[in-house]
Amino acid sequence: MPQPDVELVDVSKEFRGRQQDVLAVHDLSLAVAPGEFFALLGPSGCGKTTTLRMIAGFEQPTRGEVLIRGVAMQGIPPFHRPVNTVFQDYALFPHMTVRQNVAFGLRMAGLSREAADQRAAQALELVQLPDVSARRPRQLSGGQQQRVALARALVNEPAVLLLDEPLGALDLKLRKQMQLELKAMQQRLGISFVYVTHDQEEAMTMADRIGVMHEGRLLQIGTPAEIYDEPVDRFVADFIGETNFLEGRLETLSAGHGLVRTHGSDLRLMGVVPKERVSPGADVTLTIRPEKLTLLPKEARSGEEPGDAGAEQHLLPVTVVATSYIGTDTRYEVALGGGLQVTVRLQNYGARYDTTYAVGEPAQLRWDAANARVLLR
Template identity: 45%
Template structure:
């Protein structure tokens, strides 16, 4: 199997034919009146997997999570957890817990009492509750704040309390619905890694719903990209980004340049496309579209090079244009190049040094180029 990106960890039960899914959605449909929120969806999630449901608002991801939690019932189909069907099982009897974006903490209770609430409801003995709460406070590094109330905490601290409360009952699966949406960017990025480390340490299965692509790419072992109640692709973050299975997924995940045109030749797994914007693209591909067929290829901005001179490598794909927009983002610079026919191409360059002599400027004539293995030919 071709490898994409860096190895996150040696964990890939979905590639092991002997592994059994921990959670299975089997032909699940959910309708609200005439509206179909989830449409005949089948999906497997494995034990100890950090799994992300990613999609735009209204794609069905939160409905799927709520059905797993028991807050909604499927119109048809079956949900299986650890070998047992969840049909007819109320939320409080399911071995799952859910953490909401709003955190839903009790404002009149201290941190300690918020974490203990579910345990008291279950009738756990007081000494055991005290021990479990202490364990959870230590886990999320909130021991010093046990006596405070939610309004006395920062957003990040409230998030930790909600997480501790969700984990206190030791669920088999933790469900997270947009868990970091209320945090600022820097704290959100820090918390993403904390959640990953916590999930690894606890050995639990995490299922997170998010519309934030970067969040899903950072945290998840696999991502299910959803659209209109269906799964468009399930794969690792690197596979989703580098080898999307459709135009929709390619366009949805990250920034991408899509060059459409007509196939002029196919030879030794190199497809040549005469693009609609006036230049020829040669691309390595396992796909073998017919000569004369319409096709497209995708190239991510970071795979493109922007230069004043034509590329020295004659085999490189290259087209002339002028710099239309330049955005300096600190770690990288983003270029928008306007080609001679008016089409716009996006490229990005890592700022590896602090200062650049004679930097590229607005309206400057430039070349945009990329290698034959920089992108892929689209299947559809």
């Protein structure tokens, strides 16, 4: 990887509290490549905004190092860092016009008023808002304010653009549209983005890579597909999308596949073990996405349905407990025996839902080991 635009090395941040110190960020390391769209994803309070503020320079790390384009940022104030931020709720200066807002950074950098105004006009064109430059922020809609905030940051040509939940205040439709626009703009400009969000769908839609954070720790970094299909942590699997969890004990481990005996019932299920130090005898969690499970009629036998050749497959007798039809697919809650229950999602291909299973009906659950993950608890 060429020199990263942003690099965090073992960064920790403690806030002094009245009762006790709060560890907001714990030994976090990451690197954002030039031109990369990197999303920091996690629930509120996970430390993602604190991480962003340490890159911007508003907070100083308690330990560790922040580098921007290879330069250590220790002791460098925000106004001397080659980054700009799009703030949550935008923080547009209410006493200035849109043009003055966008030109502010350029004026601070010493450009003449004429030069700054000209560049500001170009930036407003870039965000498709050429006609509002004389207005005040409060006269604009939320979506327009969002674009002004973007123009105000981008006009300074930062090495990295930091975005703190920039679409959080917009309604759903506008948010979807802005997601695509932001992504397109980022690719066109080639500026690396660090994007903080709690919305997993937003992160999946836009980011080249996602870092999932929880309680101050960076649990996993990967492409959206890696994060979704190959979670290395129970929290990651749970936070992104919908999934099933089955608790058990790892019995054997060979060629990256582990055999798990579930607690409660004595089912033995196979799953992929991530490159981690899991040894037989460990308490583990098996996870598998509902859409990666399939139901078959109870008389069907393995091999009748096309499956991944060579992959370990189980056919398990189950009973349908509940169904819900949600248009594109149907969700089934099925009982595996021993009190275990999983959710299965079957897509509704046909015009009629003739392959449905009624409540109480026995069926078979097909479990592909390649789709299941064995995670440490």
